[in-house]
Amino acid sequence: MEFTFHKDFSELDPDEWNALLSESVSDVPFLRYEYLSVWWSTRGGGEWPGAELVLVSARENDRLAGIAPLFLTEHEGDQVLMLLGGIEISDYLDLIVPAEDLPGFLSGLLDLLATDSAPAWGGFDWYNLPEDSPTLSALQAESEQRGWDYTSEPFRPSLYVPLPSDFEEYLMNIDKKQRHEIRRKMRRAEGGEQNVRWYIVEDKSTLESEIDDFLALMANDPHKEEFLTGEMRTQIRKSVHAAFEAGWLQLAFLEADGKKAAGYLNFDYVNRIWVYNSGLDFEFGDLSPGWVLLGYLLQWANEYGRSEFDFMRGDEDYKYKFGGIKREVMRVRVIRR
Numbered sequence: 001m002e003f004t005f006h007k008d009f010s011e012l013d014p015d016e017w018n019a020l021l022s023e024s025v026s027d028v029p030f031l032r033y034e035y036l037s038v039w040w041s042t043r044g045g046g047e048w049p050g051a052e053l054v055l056v057s058a059r060e061n062d063r064l065a066g067i068a069p070l071f072l073t074e075h076e077g078d079q080v081l082m083l084l085g086g087i088e089i090s091d092y093l094d095l096i097v098p099a100e101d102l103p104g105f106l107s108g109l110l111d112l113l114a115t116d117s118a119p120a121w122g123g124f125d126w127y128n129l130p131e132d133s134p135t136l137s138a139l140q141a142e143s144e145q146r147g148w149d150y151t152s153e154p155f156r157p158s159l160y161v162p163l164p165s166d167f168e169e170y171l172m173n174i175d176k177k178q179r180h181e182i183r184r185k186m187r188r189a190e191g192g193e194q195n196v197r198w199y200i201v202e203d204k205s206t207l208e209s210e211i212d213d214f215l216a217l218m219a220n221d222p223h224k225e226e227f228l229t230g231e232m233r234t235q236i237r238k239s240v241h242a243a244f245e246a247g248w249l250q251l252a253f254l255e256a257d258g259k260k261a262a263g264y265l266n267f268d269y270v271n272r273i274w275v276y277n278s279g280l281d282f283e284f285g286d287l288s289p290g291w292v293l294l295g296y297l298l299q300w301a302n303e304y305g306r307s308e309f310d311f312m313r314g315d316e317d318y319k320y321k322f323g324g325i326k327r328e329v330m331r332v333r334v335i336r337r
Helices: 014-021 033-041 099-113 134-145 167-172 176-191 204-218 222-227 230-246 282-287 289-303 317-321
Strands: 002-006 052-060 063-075 078-083 123-130 149-162 196-200 249-256 259-269 272-280 308-313 325-335
Touching: 002 099, 014 033, 014 063, 033 230, 052 099, 063 099, 099 134, 123 134, 123 149, 134 149, 134 325, 167 176, 167 289, 176 289, 196 289, 204 230, 204 249, 204 259, 204 272, 230 249, 230 259, 249 289, 259 282, 259 289, 272 289, 282 289, 289 308, 289 317
Parallel strands: 078 123, 272 308
Antiparallel strands: 002 052, 052 063, 063 078, 123 325, 149 308, 149 325, 196 249, 249 259, 259 272
């Protein structure tokens, strides 16, 4: 493989990048070209203001064979290489390489990073790798062969729901009490005095105002309001536009009497729904708008044959009530000796 450092995303072809991702060990929305290029433009919504891009590609027989989307930063007192997208706002990350090319790509990557042409670094600190990613074992084997220290540990739980393509069957697979509660709240919303409707944003001409409304719903939560700095608002806005243009945005709202009561920002990607963030108007608390909208979204996902509803990172209680199954994303550290 022939490896190349890149100083800017513009040096790589978006279509070629995304085509490689579709064959890679972790085909997730957070590794798409349009997502990571936006993430880098805002340094993760201001999370990494002093970061240096270390973007590496590998080609073999004139074919793009792998991408290491990395950046160099100081973290916990060390100069480390981290995965672009980390830590806080990208739930799943990895190298971009097919499984059959992973060992050779990783070996060549580490050889390249050990040369004088690479920036000075002391180790890797990679967050949010899926627990079943083959990168974990491949990186451990390669590190141990070089005499480098390798450790991995669960970073955060991540819950998901497998879908049977039938909403009633899905409901029958979750706890009986919660099944009745979901049905009751959806029926109450449909039969109440307020005119309740839900929809997925499809009109590009209204997207900007819909993003404004979603951010306003998020900001009703004091913790999310603190999170929504100016840079983070820019990051979310750019990410939503990028996902919309690429065709994998699912921005959904529940309205009561024409006023938005709840919103979900999801990604509809590789036959899964990825639940990214949400917001509520607490004025409509009696309506349980978050639960009701989530019920509609799960119904839609089943009816349209999506295979999985991924709640992503966090083990909030409501995720278990909707049938969430726990898995982990991992943190991997390598110390170069």
